[in-house]
Amino acid sequence: MVGLKPPEVPPTTAMKFVSAGMAGCIADLCTFPLDTAKVRLQIQGEVRIPRAINSVEYRGVLGTLSTMVRTEGPRSLYSGLAAGLQRQMSFASIRIGLYDSVKQLYTPKGAENTGLTARLLAGCTTGAVAVACAQPTDVVKVRFQASGAMLDGARRYSGTVDAYRTIAREEGVRGLWRGTLPNIARNAIINCGELVTYDLLKDVLLRTQLMAGENGMGGTLRGLPCPHNVQPRLLPAFRQHPVQGGHGQGLPCPHNPGSSPPLDNVPCHFVAAFGAGFCATVVASPVDVVKTRYMNSSPGQYRNALSCLLALLMQDGLAGLYKGFIPSFLRLGSWNVVMFVSYEQLQRAAVLARPALA
16 A cells, blocks of 8 residues: 555544644645746736846746746745745645534534535635635735845845734734635635545545555455445545444455455545646636736726626636636646645554654
């Protein structure tokens, strides 16, 4: 089995909370340059970036990254990383780490399976709460990522702490929560696209055993339930309790020692996370395109975000809502893969380490 095996004891809510924050930080460390490039592309048109003679023009994700390294140095790719890690420790911890607990609250008592409605409600709830709590860190992160695009390369803040103080002093405390309501709507949708899709895909992969390989030696086919189990029922990961009338899911069949357990491992997590990243990009792209158009618009060009959306549909049609889909998928897809794989492994490591720390 690839990676750590699923322990029989489920992780606590605290373990999930900390593991989600750490996994979000790991994903940010790996994909932060892509996020910085996306911010630069979004603000292009609002400010002019000086060069020797002409202004710098960003073209695509790779072109943006190479231009930033050439004109500002490699460190510019990680500008705002400190605020980004602070954001993940609060944002990812809430929206991902508390997802399972909130999902149980929305699941009717006595229900054998969690329905799609409960998953969607849990995703919206944790996504909205996470934004409300972590918005100041997001504001500071974006300010730092955009700082290299300021005229004359002026630095607005000397550091992360100075950024929080300056924004609160010059713009009031409300300045730290600027754009909270649109961001809540956006991240609630994205959270559903990511978490619910990952939850469902992983469930399907384990239930159907699509990630199983070759036949077990001298036993039943890998990926097929034990024929001695009259009513096999898939239980979520970490819930390997005995099923009435059969043996525990996730354990080899006692009637057939050659059979294999469900492959709840890294390849399974990778495939589910890749699908979640794609689905999240499909859901988020229209919101991102409208947000970017609205951010880059000249004063008075659009009355509000809705008028921007209508103008976009009139000009480009539905296809206009998915402009820049590939760069968005590169960023969001890679982030999801790194985050979910790390999250699963960190949870299991925390459970295994618990007896040693006790």
